[in-house]
Each structure stands twice: as structure tokens, then as C-alpha cells.
Amino acid sequence: xxxxxxxxxxxxxxxxxxxxxxxxxxxxxxxxxxxxxxxxxxxxxxxxxxxxxxxxxxxxxxxxxxxxxxxxxxxxxxxxxxxxxxxxxxxxxxxxxxxxxxxxxxxxxxxxxxxxxxxxxxxxxxxxxxxxxxxxxxxxxxxxxxxxxxxxxxxxxxxxxxxxxxxxxxxxxxxxxxxxxxxxxxxxxxxxxxxxxxxxxxxxxxxxxxxxxxxxxxxxxxxxxxxxxxxxxxxxxxxxxxxxxxxxxxxxxxxxxxxxxxxxxxxxxxxxxxxxxxxxxxxxxxxxxxxxxxxxxxxxxxxxxxxxxxxxxxxxxxxxxxxxxxxxxxxxxxxxxxxxxxxxxxxxxxxxxxxxxxxxxxxxxxxxxxxxxxxxxxxxxxxxxxxxxxxxxxxxxxxx
Amino acid sequence: xxxxxxxxxxxxxxxxxxxxxxxxxxxxxxxxxxxxxxxxxxxxxxxxxxxxxxxxxxxxxxxxxxxxxxxxxxxxxxxxxxxxxxxxxxxxxxxxxxxxxxxxxxxxxxxxxxxxxxxxxxxxxxxxxxxxxxxxxxxxxxxxxxxxxxxxxxxxxxxxxxxxxxxxxxxxxxxxxxxxxxxxxxxxxxxxxxxxxxxxxxxxxxxxxxxxxxxxxxxxxxxxxxxxxxxxxxxxxxxxxxxxxxxxxxxxxxxxxxxxxxxxxxxxxxxxxxxxxxxxxxxxxxxxxxxxxxxxxxxxxxxxxxxxxxxxxxxxxxxxxxxxxxxxxxxxxxxxxxxxxxxxxxxxxxxxxxxxxxxxxxxxxxxxxxxxxxxxxxxxxxxxxx
Numbered sequence: 001x002x003x004x005x006x007x008x009x010x011x012x013x014x015x016x017x018x019x020x021x022x023x024x025x026x027x028x029x030x031x032x033x034x035x036x037x038x039x040x041x042x043x044x045x046x047x048x049x050x051x052x053x054x055x056x057x058x059x060x061x062x063x064x065x066x067x068x069x070x071x072x073x074x075x076x077x078x079x080x081x082x083x084x085x086x087x088x089x090x091x092x093x094x095x096x097x098x099x100x101x102x103x104x105x106x107x108x109x110x111x112x113x114x115x116x117x118x119x120x121x122x123x124x125x126x127x128x129x130x131x132x133x134x135x136x137x138x139x140x141x142x143x144x145x146x147x148x149x150x151x152x153x154x155x156x157x158x159x160x161x162x163x164x165x166x167x168x169x170x171x172x173x174x175x176x177x178x179x180x181x182x183x184x185x186x187x188x189x190x191x192x193x194x195x196x197x198x199x200x201x202x203x204x205x206x207x208x209x210x211x212x213x214x215x216x217x218x219x220x221x222x223x224x225x226x227x228x229x230x231x232x233x234x235x236x237x238x239x240x241x242x243x244x245x246x247x248x249x250x251x252x253x254x255x256x257x258x259x260x261x262x263x264x265x266x267x268x269x270x271x272x273x274x275x276x277x278x279x280x281x282x283x284x285x286x287x288x289x290x291x292x293x294x295x296x297x298x299x300x301x302x303x304x305x306x307x308x309x310x311x312x313x314x315x316x317x318x319x320x321x322x323x324x325x326x327x328x329x330x331x332x333x334x335x336x337x338x339x340x341x342x343x344x345x346x347x348x349x350x351x352x353x354x355x356x357x358x359x360x361x362x363x364x365x366x367x368x369x370x371x372x373x374x375x376x377x378x379x380x381x382x383x384x385x386x387x388x389x390x391x392x393x394x395x396x397x398x399x400x
Numbered sequence: 401x402x403x404x405x406x407x408x409x410x411x412x413x414x415x416x417x418x419x420x421x422x423x424x425x426x427x428x429x430x431x432x433x434x435x436x437x438x439x440x441x442x443x444x445x446x447x448x449x450x451x452x453x454x455x456x457x458x459x460x461x462x463x464x465x466x467x468x469x470x471x472x473x474x475x476x477x478x479x480x481x482x483x484x485x486x487x488x489x490x491x492x493x494x495x496x497x498x499x500x501x502x503x504x505x506x507x508x509x510x511x512x513x514x515x516x517x518x519x520x521x522x523x524x525x526x527x528x529x530x531x532x533x534x535x536x537x538x539x540x541x542x543x544x545x546x547x548x549x550x551x552x553x554x555x556x557x558x559x560x561x562x563x564x565x566x567x568x569x570x571x572x573x574x575x576x577x578x579x580x581x582x583x584x585x586x587x588x589x590x591x592x593x594x595x596x597x598x599x600x601x602x603x604x605x606x607x608x609x610x611x612x613x614x615x616x617x618x619x620x621x622x623x624x625x626x627x628x629x630x631x632x633x634x635x636x637x638x639x640x641x642x643x644x645x646x647x648x649x650x651x652x653x654x655x656x657x658x659x660x661x662x663x664x665x666x667x668x669x670x671x672x673x674x675x676x677x678x679x680x681x682x683x684x685x686x687x688x689x690x691x692x693x694x695x696x697x698x699x700x701x702x703x704x705x706x707x708x709x710x711x712x713x714x715x716x717x718x719x720x721x722x723x724x725x726x727x728x729x730x731x732x733x734x735x736x737x738x739x740x741x742x743x744x745x746x747x748x749x750x751x752x753x754x755x756x757x758x759x760x761x762x763x764x765x766x767x768x769x770x771x772x773x774x775x776x777x778x779x780x781x782x783x784x785x786x
Binding site for chain 1: 498500519671717720725
């Protein structure tokens, strides 16, 4: 089936708000090339469970596509229209399973050497969309905070090497009450700028005491869900004919209830589910979980405030043993985890800088319980080192 | 639009090559070889005994910032200080194929960008270097071997091409598979070596093809199962086990064409940066160990060319579609552009070439070095090595 044959009733399986959204724009969807449309539907089918910035971005994108003349639309999407698709892809149920279609499309593009052409088309489209529908700036400058090194007694190698050129490195930070100061600052921002899913606290271990206004995801709190997921993965592996692609598809189809989630916030439960089912390594290493969750929170919720605290991950063990979740014998690797988190802090900053308002955003990374930190902000001198005594609250104040 | 992207891609590839060249000039005192197209020393320096080739894939994928960039050179001390000064180094080896480890390694081995399913137990569609080598030169099966870390590589030794195929390929040893068999179901002490494909850690395809059988350990490698198991307990990674087996092969059978696929680095898929760095450092050390082994084995010393190259790179930090070092899914320039070094008699030492070449050029180059004709390969022989 091709997009031009789309009919409103074919979206009957979509959640209610998603169904309304796509049927309102059915005429626009009918004009889109098949190499493009399922990627859009993959977002639309999740509309009911998306965070506010995602919903707004999708609405604006659809409105923009709807507003384009036939000539302009052709010009915008010609790169996608030139992608040759197989009959199998055309016959795929891309309306009801757009994510699976995109997976198969990706494989097909690699195999047919059309990936570069698709990338070109995607980059060109995204660039034009950015110009025509510029993202809205945040209501207040963003603040990202990353806390690394929990459980490390001493560490002599240099930290924050990738970030130093972008900000000020502090070597004499008073660590006393540092974490409390950070959590209080995040809570204060949540009170000053209240908005749904605008202020996040992600912890790679156990959550510290925090303000209820924060959207919180922690590795320790998800332990029952991780155990449930690993059990399901093992069961799937044992099924005849199971391969990696089929397994990936099965995992993507899991719903929050399958992993024991039952909060009143289905959107957040779905986010937590995806962190475990779609992330690579998030089921095993807490540092990977914290980094990937931060990436996805930034990309999807575009928070005004994000505090990410890394915790020690398991020492690398045999994969089978790790997947058996024999946590009673788990050993930790604090120093290795610090290396992971140091890189994770860099990625947190990079991902924050991809959001609107990057020029006004600030970032702080601190070696928990120790005297090293680094600040990046609009007025922070770049590539500098300070040996002056300072505490964590003062670091935050320097970014205000 | 495609041409526009290609231009961008080529610019980025050139930039990567240029920076590698500059890093090498400053870090390893290499000379530029852009004007030295032909190598008068090639072949002339090789003594009369049978010429041999060892290929090591520096897998699975490492980026410049963790290797050849100034901040990464601390992770590859053996390459920087010991191997590169003795090598001819190519800074811009582009892989235009599918960036999955099995299919990319198959492409390296056939000289054609293969399109087989990366996760299936399938042979390459085009003849492998091993088939060309054995058929053209009438070499026995003991003269071409593959040592691979992952069960998914069990079909890499020979294609399903009608003119070549079964019976003409390389014998494939999967050390982890051997270890599994040797354990006879007891997994307690050996599981740390049994990790398979890091991208899909739970999946292991059914084995088929010409993989080496456990009973042959003793017969061909003169290694008892008990000794094999005991030695495995002293090793920290699958690649260490692969190098151990490769050295036994060199000692016992001295194959003329030996291909070793490293894979430890691919732990990066689990997202733990420190483990990825550990993998790079281990692979760096193992490459140096293999070079030392080549120089110390009488059958190899003085007549062996060693090629070291990654199958591909990993995603850039700058591509928002990826997640940096963790994967190789974006197809960006950093993930497609790698390097290659060649060492051995007749190879010019300490020279850098930064012209673009493709990873499919390896097989035709091996053909020229060893004297066979890879007629279906798409690449071109590397003139600077001939």
C-alpha cells in the first residue's frame, strides 16, 4: 500500500489523541513518500504518551507539511522520493507498525547502498524544517548538572578533559553538602519555573532525597522491571527461530505493564520502559543507563533543569551471568564507572547544547565528595583553571 | 543532493586522513609518502622462502579520538612506538559497505561490499581471499586459516560462489566455540570468554561451515583439551584466546595466509566507555604480540607481511543521530573512514600515505603480494605496497 491510498479509518488502532491528530492531517499524509511517512507515523502513534515539547514539535511539523504547496512539498521531499523501496516494504503494515517498518527500512537502505542518500535527504529536510519552523526557546536558560565518581576514594588521572576547553575547571572545591546544594538548587528551579517534565533528576543508583516536583528516574528503582525484562529476554531467546532482529522487535513491543509499571503517569512509565527495552547496555550497566536516560530526557522532554548522578556500575562480568541477574554476588567497579561517567558528562553537555537556547545554557560537573568541578556558562571564561577555594553553592551562583 | 552529501563526506574523510597524518608525523616521526608511488624495495627484500601474509582486523571499530588523536595515543602505545615506525601507514581507508562486523569482515575478505545479513549464519556471496589463494596457487587446506572470536564468523572461510566455495576456503577456528565444547557444559570458570556478538549479546547463530573441531586441537595443534582449558583460565578476553590459538597455528602448521579477527573493542556497544578503552589497549598490545611472534617464528621471520586494519570506525560525537562511541549506526564519515598499516620485508618503513582508498582494496593487494588473481574482487591493488 502507498500513502496516496490512506484512509482515516485505517488509523482505528491508534490511541485516541494520535488518531485525531493523524486524521486531521490525512490529506497531507497522502502526499508524502513512503520512504518518509512511516518515520513520521512512528512519532505520531506515540503522541498520547509524548512529552509536551515532542507533542508541540510534531503538531508544528504536520501543520508545516500541510501548508506546503505541491511544488514545495516535492522540493522538500525529493530526496526521499528518489529512494527505491522493495515490494515487501510497500506491502508492510506500516500504518500500524511504523517502528518495525523503519527498522526494516534501515536494514534495506544499508543493503541497497541507499543509506547515504537517505541521510542526505533527512539532513536536508531537518535543516529546512529548522528554518521554517524554528524551535521555541526555553522559558528560562537551561541548567545541566552531572555528578560523577560516587564511591571513588581517590583518583589521580585528569578529569573532564573533553570539557575543559569549554569552561572553567576548579580544583579546590569544598565538597561538604555538595549533593544537597545541587538537589536544593534543582528543586528551587522547579518551583520558580513550574512546568510538566521540565525538571529532571536521573540517578544511576539509589535516589537521594529530593523534591517531589522533580521528574525522577533511577536505576535502583527500576530493578524489578529490569529483572522482569531479563526474564522475558531469556524466554524469548529460547524460542525456536529467534534471532537478534526478532528479539529487538519483541522488546520494542513490550508495554509498561509487561515490566510491572503501573503508575498514574503512563507517559513516564513508557519512557522508563523504553530506557530498558530500547537502550543498549542499559539493562546491565548503571552508567550506561544514566547516560542513555539523560540523552533521551534531553532529546524528548527538553528539560529546563537536568541533574544526572552516576553511580558505580557492576564490574564487567560474563554476559550470561550478568543477564541471569545474580545481583547478590554483584561486585562494583567505581573507578571504571568514573571513566564512564566522565565521558557521560561530556555527552550530557553535548546533548544539552543541541537544544534551543544553547547559547544561554549552563552546565556543571562535579566529582562527588571531592574537590574537582567544571562549569560552563555564557559568562564563564573558557579553558581556565581556578585553584581558589569555592563550594558547590558558589559554583552554582557563578552560573546564575 | 546525493552528490552534495558525497562531497561533504569526502571532505570529512580527507580531514580525518589529514589529521591522522599530522598526528603520526608528530607522534611517531613518520614521513609523508605522497610522492613515493612505487616501492622499489618491495619484494626485492623478500628471501627465497615461501612468502606469508597475516591479516589482523583491529576490531570491532575504534575512533581517532581514542587512538591516533593526541588524547588517544596513550591507548595505543604499541602501535605508536613499535609498529607504526616500521610500517607503511594509510590514513584514509574508506568502507562504503554495511557497517556490521560480520558483513564488513566478509567484505574485507572478498574485496566486494557484501550484503549478507550481518546476524545470520551465511557464507559470503563472493569468493574469499582464501579461495583465490588456495585455488590459484593449489595450496592445501592447512595453508589458509581464520581465527575469529565470534560464533557468527563461522562461515567467513569460504563463499557460496559456484566456481569456488566448499572445499576451497580457509579452515575457521572459533576459539570460544572450542572452549564451549571443551567445557562440556561446565561454564563456571570460562564464561568470561564466551561473550559473543556485543551488539546482540544473547544471540548465537547455529554453526555450519568449515569450523575447526575440538578433536583437531590435539591432532593438528598438538594441544590437549585439558591444556587448552587450563590456558584459557589465564586469559582475560576472547581476543587473548584468539591470539593464543593463532600462535599455536603458526607454530604447528605455519599457514601462509592467516587471518585474525579481533573483537574485544566492540564491548563499546554496552555503553561503558572505560571498557571500550580497555579493549583498545588490549588490542594494541595483542597486535604487538603478533608482530613479535611473526619475527620469532622461523617459518615467518623475514618473509611475512602483516596487515592491520579496522573493519570500520564508530559514530562521531557530533552526529546527534548516534550516541558517540557506543555504536556504528549512523554511516557518518568517522564510522566509515579508517586506516591500515602494513609491515614486513619489502615494505617501506615510517611512511604515511593519505590518498583515499577503499577497504575492498585489501584482497587485490594480497593477490599481488602472494601471486593469485582475485578476479571477482572490486578493489584495486595498493600500488604503494607493490
